[in-house]
Amino acid sequence: MDFHLTEEQQLLKETVRRFVDNELIPLESQSGAERGVMSEPVLRRLQEKTKALGLWMLDVPEEYGGAGLDLFTRCIITEEVFRSTALPFRDARLFGPEARAVLFHCTPEQKERFLFPVLRDEKLICFAQTEPDAGSDPASMRTSAVPDGDDYVLNGTKRWITGADVSDYAQVMAVTDPAKRARGGITCFIVDLKSPGIQIDKQAPVINGETTFEIVLTDVRVPKANIIGEVGDGFNLAQQWITQGRIQRHGSRQLGIAARAIDMMIDYAKVRVTFGKPLSERQAIQFMIADSVMELRAAELMVYDCAWRFDKGEDVRDLSYMVKITATEMASRVVDRAIQVHGAMGLSTELPLEWWYRQLRTIRITEGVTEVLRWRLGANLIRAKS
Numbered sequence: 001m002d003f004h005l006t007e008e009q010q011l012l013k014e015t016v017r018r019f020v021d022n023e024l025i026p027l028e029s030q031s032g033a034e035r036g037v038m039s040e041p042v043l044r045r046l047q048e049k050t051k052a053l054g055l056w057m058l059d060v061p062e063e064y065g066g067a068g069l070d071l072f073t074r075c076i077i078t079e080e081v082f083r084s085t086a087l088p089f090r091d092a093r094l095f096g097p098e099a100r101a102v103l104f105h106c107t108p109e110q111k112e113r114f115l116f117p118v119l120r121d122e123k124l125i126c127f128a129q130t131e132p133d134a135g136s137d138p139a140s141m142r143t144s145a146v147p148d149g150d151d152y153v154l155n156g157t158k159r160w161i162t163g164a165d166v167s168d169y170a171q172v173m174a175v176t177d178p179a180k181r182a183r184g185g186i187t188c189f190i191v192d193l194k195s196p197g198i199q200i201d202k203q204a205p206v207i208n209g210e211t212t213f214e215i216v217l218t219d220v221r222v223p224k225a226n227i228i229g230e231v232g233d234g235f236n237l238a239q240q241w242i243t244q245g246r247i248q249r250h251g252s253r254q255l256g257i258a259a260r261a262i263d264m265m266i267d268y269a270k271v272r273v274t275f276g277k278p279l280s281e282r283q284a285i286q287f288m289i290a291d292s293v294m295e296l297r298a299a300e301l302m303v304y305d306c307a308w309r310f311d312k313g314e315d316v317r318d319l320s321y322m323v324k325i326t327a328t329e330m331a332s333r334v335v336d337r338a339i340q341v342h343g344a345m346g347l348s349t350e351l352p353l354e355w356w357y358r359q360l361r362t363i364r365i366t367e368g369v370t371e372v373l374r375w376r377l378g379a380n381l382i383r384a385k386s
């Protein structure tokens with residue numbers, strides 16, 4: 001395996017780096033406590049630029065008008081972009097609408113109704129799997145879907161759902177066969193959030209500033225024509241999407257954050273003088289920088305390897321667990337050290353460090369809590385040896 005970038009990838013990386021330096025990082029000074037919040041007019045202005053640069057709908061296959069990038073190349077871009085804090089942490093709409101991977105499993109008729117409007121940025125869709133009593137263990141979800149004529153009738157409560165307030169649809173995971181659950185008993189429905197029987201309630205914001213929503217479904221009728229994939233496919237589809245997300249969002253994004261935090265640590269250590277000498281001359285500080293660079297390098301190779309294998313069609317589920325844990329814990333340690341080196345300034349909202357610190361803390365819980373990923377990885381490794 002060779003992770004040297006092709007000429008095309010190198011050019012793309014440089015284009016994105018210039019875009020981040022010239023367009024995103026200057027916006028950070030206006031962010032302050034509102035970091036990671038991009039107003040709609042600013043987003044639209046920047047979207048015109050990403051379109052002009054050919055950075056539009058990066059994940060979307062060329063047949064649907066996207067750039068059709070492989071995951072490895074997409075990771076290189078994400079790594080560059082997340083050096084900046086101007087973008088919302090979860091929202092990648094700067095590079096085009098986010099069409100959840102699951103949507104590509106639509107039938108031609110569903111593509112007309114759901115996929116294309118999402119790709120045209122006319123409709124938004126959120127992902128609703130978690131429930132009050134089923135977070136890390138989604139197979140224990142209670143939301144039920146019972147067939148009735150041409151419809152299914154859904155009852156249940158989804159919680160912690162990002163973007164439910166602005167979305168037109170939700171990809172709702174519901175139990176269609178309680179005896180099977182994760183083994184073919186969970187189905188993915190596209191639910192119109194304006195349907196009778198839907199109630200959406202705002203939840204208290206969490207540590208990273210994000211507000212999520214509870215969706216209560218009471219006798220909500222969803223046409224059978226809104227099932228994505230086959231009945232009972234939902235769990236597998238969701239796992240596929242989450243696996244890819246772990247590599248790109250939780251792997252390469254964390255690389256970008258750590259790289260910039262290390263740059264900031266070095267720059268500050270050179271100019272901050274204590275006890276008559278710059279911090280950069282103190283071994284304690286040099287060790288923090290050295291440890292951070294070593295850990296970043298190791299995580300980088302792991303992310304690249306995993307993305308490369310994914311593009312080759314290998315099953316990378318276990319590797320994706322390693323990527324999410326390693327990259328997120330690495331970036332958390334690096335940002336923590338960078339805060340320490342900056343002293344009080346590191347805690348100030350004037351710098352992005354405290355913001356990253358809060359975002360990274362959140363990521364250790366969302367899309368696969370660390371303990372569950374470690375447990376599954378260990379169990380899979382033991383099973384493979386027996």
Ligand SMILES: Cc1cc2nc3c(=O)[nH]c(=O)nc-3n(C[C@H](O)[C@H](O)[C@H](O)COP(=O)(O)OP(=O)(O)OC[C@H]3O[C@@H](n4cnc5c(N)ncnc54)[C@H](O)[C@@H]3O)c2cc1C
Nearest residue numbers: 127128129130135136137160161162210365366367369371
């Ligand atoms: C900001 C934010 C946005 C979110 N957005 C979405 C969204 O858009 N859609 C969606 O469906 N969900 C979303 N979620 C939900 C998120 O995915 C869940 O919170 C997550 O899966 C953890 O579930 P839980 O909170 O119920 O924790 P629990 O399952 O109750 O676990 C609590 C803790 O117990 C420990 N634990 C659990 N199981 C084990 C085990 N087997 N072994 C050892 N330790 C264990 C872990 O330390 C874990 O942190 C979001 C959450 C947040 C905070």
